Amino acid sequence: MGFIKTTEQDSNYNHLEKMDVATLLQSINNEDKTVPLAVEKALPQIEVLVQQIVKQLKSGGRLFYVGAGTSGRLGILDASECPPTFGVSPNLVIGLIAGGDTAIRNAVEFAEDSTTQGWEDLQTYNISSKDVVVGIAASGTTPYVIGALEKCNANNIITGCIACNHNSPLSNTAQYPIEVIVGPEFVTGSSRMKAGTAQKLVLNMITTSTMIQLGHIKGNKMVDMQLSNNKLVDRGTKMIMKELSITEEEAQKLLDKYGSVRLAIKNYNDRN
Numbered sequence: 001m002g003f004i005k006t007t008e009q010d011s012n013y014n015h016l017e018k019m020d021v022a023t024l025l026q027s028i029n030n031e032d033k034t035v036p037l038a039v040e041k042a043l044p045q046i047e048v049l050v051q052q053i054v055k056q057l058k059s060g061g062r063l064f065y066v067g068a069g070t071s072g073r074l075g076i077l078d079a080s081e082c083p084p085t086f087g088v089s090p091n092l093v094i095g096l097i098a099g100g101d102t103a104i105r106n107a108v109e110f111a112e113d114s115t116t117q118g119w120e121d122l123q124t125y126n127i128s129s130k131d132v133v134v135g136i137a138a139s140g141t142t143p144y145v146i147g148a149l150e151k152c153n154a155n156n157i158i159t160g161c162i163a164c165n166h167n168s169p170l171s172n173t174a175q176y177p178i179e180v181i182v183g184p185e186f187v188t189g190s191s192r193m194k195a196g197t198a199q200k201l202v203l204n205m206i207t208t209s210t211m212i213q214l215g216h217i218k219g220n221k222m223v224d225m226q227l228s229n230n231k232l233v234d235r236g237t238k239m240i241m242k243e244l245s246i247t248e249e250e251a252q253k254l255l256d257k258y259g260s261v262r263l264a265i266k267n268y269n270d271r272n
Contacts, residue, residue, distance in 0.1 A: 003165070003166075003167050003168060003169070004165070004166070005139060005141075005165050005168075006164075006165055006166070006181060006182075006183050006184060007138050007139055007164050007165055007182070007184075007185065007189070007191050007195055008139070008188070008189050009183070009184040009188070010184060010188050011184050011185060011186055011187060011188045012031075012183075012184055012186075013027055013186060016186075016187065027186060028186050028193070031185075031186045031193070031194055032193075032194065032197060034182065034183070034194070035180075035182055035194050035197045035198050035201065036201065038180045038181055038182045038183075038198060039180050039198055039201050039202060039205075041180075041181075042178050042179060042180045042202070045176070045177065045178045045179065046178055046202060046205055046206065048176055049134070049160040049176040049178060049206070050205070050206055050209050050210055050213075052132060052158050052160070052176055053132050053160075053206065053210050054210050054213045054214065056130060056131065056132045056158060057092065057132075057210065057214060058214065059130060060130055061128075061130035061131045061132060062091065062092055062093070062094060062125075062130070062131045062132075063079075063092065063093045063094070063131070063132050063134065063207075063210070064093075064094050064095075064096060064122060064125070064127065064131060064132065064133045064134065065078065065079055065093070065094070065095040065096065065134050065136055065203075066096050066118050066121075066122070066133060066134070066135050066136065066144070066145050066148045066149075067095075067096075067097060067098070067135065067136035067137060067142070067145060068097065068098035068099070068103075068111065068112030068137065068142050068144050068145065069097075069098075069103075069107065069112065069192075070138070070191065070192040070195075070196050070199075071136040071137050071138060071142070071145075071162075071196075071199060072095070072096070072097030072098055072103065072104075072136070073097065073103075073104055074136065074196060074199050074200055074203060075095040075096070075097070075134075075136050075203065076095030076096075076097055076104060077095070077200075077203075078093070078095065078200075078203040078204070078206075078207055079093040079094055079095035079207075080095065081207075082207055082211065083226060084225060084226045084228055084232075085211075085222055085225055086207075086211040086216040086217075086222065086224050086225070087216060087224030087225055087226055087260070087262075088211070088216065088224070093207060094125060096118070096121045096122065098111040098112040098114070098117065098118070098142075098144040098145075099111030099112075100121075111144065112142050112143065112144045112145075113143050113144070114143060114144055114147070115143045115144070115146070115147035116147055117144055117147075118144045118145060118147050118148025118149075118151075119147060119148050119151035119152075121148070122148060122151075122152070127152075127155075127157060128157070129155065129156040129157055129158075131157055131158075132157070132158045132159075132160065133148065133149060133152045133157055133158070133159050133160075134159070134160040134161060134162065134174075134206070135148060135149045135159065135160070135161040135162075135170055135173075135174060136161070136162045136199055136203075137161070137162075137163055137168075137170050138163065138164040138165075138191035138195035138196070138199065139163070139164075139165060139168065139191065140161075140163035140164070140165045140168020140169060140170040140171055140179075141165075141168060141169055141170065142170070145161075145170060146169055146170050146173050149161065149170070149173045149174055150173055153173070153175065158175060158176070159173070159174045159175045159176065160174050160175065160176040160177065160178065161173070161174035161176075161177050161178060162178045162180070162198075162199050162202050162203070163177065163178070163179055163180075164179070164180055164181060164182050164191065164194075164195040164198060164199070165179070165181070166179055166181055167179075178202060180195075180198040180199075180202060182194040182195055182197075182198050218243075218262065218265075219243075221239045221243075221261070222235075222239075222261075223239065223260075223261040223262040223265065224260065224261070224262055225261070227255070227259065227260070233255065236255050236261045236264075237251045237252050237255055238251075239261050240254055240255060240261060240264050240265060240268075243265050244265060244268055244269075246268075251264075254267070254268055
């Protein structure tokens with residue numbers, strides 16, 4: 001089958017401007033319900049990429065996300081949430097966006113059209129064959145992302161991708177492609193909607209399962225999370241109380257002393 005951009009096909013709905021708010025919301029929700037089912041079909045592809053990522057990170061490598069526009073922002077979002085959630089270095093999972101940090105808030109015209117800039121951006125991080133690079137592009141045609149992955153392949157760097165069209169140029173470039181086919185968007189071509197939701201779900205899966213495999217979760221708790229606000233300190237205290245069957249006061253003292261849920265639990269158990 002040839003390459004067809006289902007992400008650009010006409011919406012299944014028309015005359016949106018004539019719909020009342022309730023109909024608009026119900027229609028968008030109906031479309032959104034199809035996204036997890038599309039992700040489910042891609043689980044085998046997600047699994048093989050995660051296994052590669054775990055292997056590389058255990059060997060001292062890093063995970064890079066490369067994208068443009070919404071896709072780039074989602075990669076940066078996922079990367080930025082790994083240190084507070086799992087207590088890892090901000091240099092372990094890194095998100096890059098076409099147009100640089102300015103593009104996180106504002107569209108940078110034609111930044112995604114460069115076939116060389118993606119690789120140049122990766123070069124600033126001294127990327128090597130220990131790392132993994134995952135390209136994110138709903139269309140699967142973004143030159144910035146494809147160019148980066150082509151150079152990674154040529155330099156013996158493991159590549160994956162998340163795309164929302166079948167048999168796209170990006171999928172054919174990545175060694176470990178993930179394709180989540182969500183079909184036409186509610187607003188024709190607005191891939192920040194279903195495609196963006198699908199990418200977010202897959203990114204959640206990739207980093208969460210990887211970090212669990214790397215040992216950053218105990219039971220079902222974020223024992224390595226950064227205690228960067230009162231809500232998280234409170235959550236950490238409750239984790240310690242539950243794990244060790246001690247009072248809130250005792251748990252708070254342990255957390256104050258060791259500054260980490262994991263260390264508080266470990267040191268308490270070592271002493272008792």
